[in-house]
Amino acid sequence: MNLTMAADFALSMGLMEIDRADGRKPNQLRPLSCSHNFLNRAHGSARWSHGDTTVIAAVYGPKSGKKTNENPKKASVEVVWKPNTGHIGRDEKEYEIVVKRTLESICLLTVNPSTTISVILQVVDDDGGLLPCAINAACAALVDAGIPLKHLAVSICCGLTESGFVVLDPTKSEEQSLQAFTYLVFPNSFRSVLPGSPLSVEIGPFENGIITSTTHGVMSVENYLFCIERGRSASAALSEFLRKSLTKRNESNS
């Protein structure tokens, strides 16, 4: 049992507490909120907030492809990142690529070949965990636009404090004092309409896989795996929230 696991055990038994500025427990996420379809012109839109971090996503498409060099057998995804202030820089360019690749892996791209799906992400407020918030917003907006998806995805930020604790969904001020943090994207758990056992692949249950991982800062491999573990358990709550908000939207539409 390494230090982090020991510390975590102590935490879970209520023997220790670490202080977070906003009084949350290490495993506690910030309040989530999600609203759909509030932009008229876009084919699908969503506004997603983790506490004070808010991102608006708009989806246009599938529309006829415009870029050359694209795969004629597949649709392509285009992501445009709009920062709340200033110009788009190197970090934002990287965010665009991360979101693009993540969305490409959850969309059924072969349904509408040689078309383009445009995703515009407008940052409203950044208080840490911006990229996970944007991915969640984009995913909700894709559903809103009726883009065929393989499954949903939820994203979360896991941080590792200097003292070796794992905290979930850190705020910006927390992020700066962390030793390392990682942005993870997990697939949403399946609810198959087919009778029988839930889908599982050779190595383990479907929802145990990681779609995307980016890290910042240096940590031990054990701690990284531990972050994945904690992120995964929290992703269930996120999935549940996403699923509920989507059901609510469908009910209100009908």
Place this chain on the structure above:
Amino acid sequence: MSSKSSSTTTMITTYSPSPTVKNRQPIIKDVDWARPDKRGFHQCRPAYLNTGTVNAASGSAYVEFGSTKVIVSVFGPRESKKASMYSDIGRLNCNVSYTTFATNFRGQGTENKEISSMLHKALEGAIILESFPKTTVDVLLWCWNPVAVSFLLCDLPVVISCASLALADAGIMMYDLVTSVSVSCLGSNLIIDPITEEETYQDGSLMITFMPSRHEVTQLTLTGEWSTPRIHEAMQLCMDACCKLGEIMRSCLKDAAASSES
């Protein structure tokens, strides 16, 4: 895998520390004057040529002339970009870039635009553009190591010769290989294949790009004050060197072809 933005740091002004006292080399009119790299007046820099260095390109070449190193990749013929107008003949697109460490001052100058267009003009006449209608051939060129101050025109002959070698390697149809050599006029001397240091002190320069087998000139650049007999002398010198360079390039291509067959 970026983490923190470096935008704040780029605002800081920097400078390269250079010696305060510059020991200026006197302009020498003496015949005994030796060139900085100990060459004879009519002796070119040692050249190393190689083709097929870039795996991803359809043709490529790497050359070293003294300390100047140039790598060229040729892509295509491929579909013309954008909705460009229909054309019966192919297009040639040249792009010369200098690495940021090629000059003493970090950062790209504006010379690369000028050199790109000169390269385009020099090659255009030699390529059979009719052989690839509606498509584009891209010539991308990286130049590094010219220990130069600001104006990098002295590498243009190297750039042109290397580009034509890469075009030949890519199998683009050409009337002939294009070779290029320049001559500087320093006082009463004509020196061939000048390096940057010599170019700073020159009174005039002449550069030709030449097709050796056809004995045709595709481009001629002349700067400074020249008398007609001097021009004639310089032209003869350049053409002679071009023919010899052409032979070297030809044998380089033959060797490459032979080794790929075996």
Place this chain on the structure above:
Amino acid sequence: MGSTDGIQADIASEIEVDAFRRLFPLRFYERHLSESVRPDARPLNKARDTSVALGAISSADGSALVKIGHTTMLAAIKVEVMTPSLDSPDEGCIVGFDVFSSGMINLKELSLISGKAAWMLYLDVYCLDADGALFDAALLAAVAALSHLRIPVVSVNDDGRVVAMSGEHVEGKSVREPINREKRKLTFSCIPFSLTCILHQKYILADPTAEEELIMETLVTVVLDLSGRLVSLYKLGGNLAYNSTVQDCVALTRRRVKELHQILNEAVSDMEVD
């Protein structure tokens, strides 16, 4: 699906290998993978031949040319003097590669005069030939260029500007004292190395070529330092990665880090002999 597979298999028996490779690249690879070998005759977990040449560029203060298979990267560093920012008067900075912000280099080493002058390193990496695993080659080139870096000897002139000491000054004619006689090489607290792997079905392919990257899309890049800590684990989309796969990739990277460290050490010691 089954019937098309059958047709493909029929065609496969008739057409030549090269045509098969172009028409059905994925099936071509899968057939190799099931035999635990790759078309370039490598085992699945083996990286391509790697070479490091230091000092390729004479006009830069530190440079390296790295080849991993056909992938060729050229890295060069130029140093300039800057005025450090007010919040960190003892630190220099590095522009170009963000992995180094993870504390590989102590920026305090780049300080010349506290609050007045510090070194700014400009690190440029050029890709001369792209044949897969670009990040690995770029990181190796950057690390190699940093270990080749020799900071010029400088002194302060009467105007308070930092100037380089040219040859004759060092011989003793100068009245000025060099301010950085000792600190000409950087010391590294940790050196990062990376390995990119392709995940395809149950297979893990180390150090992919461009062709492999195009056909099988799930890439994982693991960056570890010499002490085995995780600097970065980078995966964008594609197939799902499970814990066991992640651990396998890390194990492969651990082995590769040792290999690369040895290659780099050999290059550095070769240079010092010259």
